[in-house]
Amino acid sequence: MDKKTGSFRVRDGKGTERRVDEYHDLMASGALGMKHYILDDGRKVTHVEEGRYVIDITREELILIDEPEPA
Numbered sequence: 762m763d764k765k766t767g768s769f770r771v772r773d774g775k776g777t778e779r780r781v782d783e784y785h786d787l788m789a790s791g792a793l794g795m796k797h798y799i800l801d802d803g804r805k806v807t808h809v810e811e812g813r814y815v816i817d818i819t820r821e822e823l824i825l826i827d828e829p830e831p832a
């Protein structure tokens with residue numbers, strides 16, 4: 762089960778702004794586990810370094826443009 766823990770805006774290589782939602786796996790104990798990220802169109806995104814994300818399927822780079830917002 763996943764728990765949404767925040768969201769933030771990114772910009773792709775074409776200058777288009779997108780939204781990424783941050784989720785944590787919710788463990789049976791209720792503790793938050795691993796983070797994962799989902800783009801507004803449902804594709805998975807990987808965090809590669811501070812402020813940089815990559816769409817898993819296309820390897821297109823996304824750049825963070827604002828501070829993450831809590832869920």
